[in-house]
Amino acid sequence: MIARHAEIRASVQALCRDFPGSYWRDRDRAREYPTAFVKALTDSGMLAALIPEEYGGAGLPLSAAAAILEEIHASGANGAACHAQMYTMGTILRHGSPAQKQRYLPGIASGTLRLQAFGVTEPDAGSDTSAIRTTAERRGDVYVVNGQKVWTSRAEHSDLMLLLARTAPKDATAKKTDGLSVFVLDMRGAKGLAVKPLRAMLNHATTEVFFDNVEIPAENRIGEEGKGFRYILDGMNAERILIAAECIGDARWFVDTASAYATSRIVFGRPIGQNQGVQFPIAKAYAAMRSAELMVHEAIRRYEAGEACGAEANMAKMLAADASWQAGEACLQTHGGFGFAEEYDVERKFRETRLYQVAPVSTNLVLSYIAEHVLGLPRSF
């Protein structure tokens, strides 16, 4: 294992010990937000790892944030409840005005302001972001927003939402990705905003959000009007790398849990792990996790050196998600029937890690990026 940031990892492990499997099982069963865990993480300053010190954050590099999320997942917990708070603020940090940074970042760093919600996906626009139809129309000092988002996770547990909306019709722009703008929407008491929970396969606090003439002050627009897609795209490498780190953590948990069970479970008078048919899928998953980990660290190295890392970030996300899924399958199979019992946490982690084949970007879209942008194959869309 590549264990950089040993002290940070040890702190995360200590914090997670207060939130054992039973804590996550209870939240999962009730589809409840893990408020106490998120509070502990916020109070520890870890959610503000990437916020510069001048705004009250820890000013740590991406590798530290990746270590935090990896350890959360390796402990059996789920960082998805709050991971967006770590990287969504990057759009404000990189593209916000000095006044916007001053207004939002210190509050996000201290935890008094939650920026957990990121509204991009719509019912008719998932992988094709340029097809979004939620509009933000400028009327004097405000933008008036109408439309709908879906899969807007954590909206009920966030004060702010980073919102992508259309400020010019798609057919009125030179490029299909122009005409979209990014806003910081303060959801507290916003008139015309309706948030509806969306019960899903996993406990993810995800929602549908409806906008009926919701007003956003024009000063809450980030950067230039019409350039929002670029600003969002800019944050995607960090997002992909951090999700990949979560997947590495999941894979570690599955491999460790499977190994422990295979050693202790006796069938036919001997540990099941003595059978190579049981050993090999676990060993193979471990090898897949280790090789994905190398790509995650190469992506981090390039990101931190300021080099282009789109290919590596995408490959890291795909390889790590595949490794965690492979490890999840090996772990479930190793547990036989008990893999399906809630008390072992295997079925919960299995559901949780499956998400990363689809979100925040699906495997096919990663492959399409590699094919077109790395290998120069003809564009398919």
Ligand SMILES: Cc1cc2nc3c(=O)[nH]c(=O)nc-3n(C[C@H](O)[C@H](O)[C@H](O)COP(=O)(O)OP(=O)(O)OC[C@H]3O[C@@H](n4cnc5c(N)ncnc54)[C@H](O)[C@@H]3O)c2cc1C
């Ligand atoms: C639990 C959960 C939480 C989420 N949280 C958020 C959030 O907080 N904010 C947010 O904005 N979004 C969120 N999402 C949305 C997520 O980013 C999208 O689900 C994802 O981008 C895929 O979009 P889609 O679901 O519309 O699938 P679609 O775009 O409809 O694709 C469906 C399938 O077709 C494949 N496909 C589509 N086009 C092509 C093509 N050209 N070539 C090959 N295959 C193709 C895809 O790979 C996919 O497997 C979340 C989703 C889930 C499930």
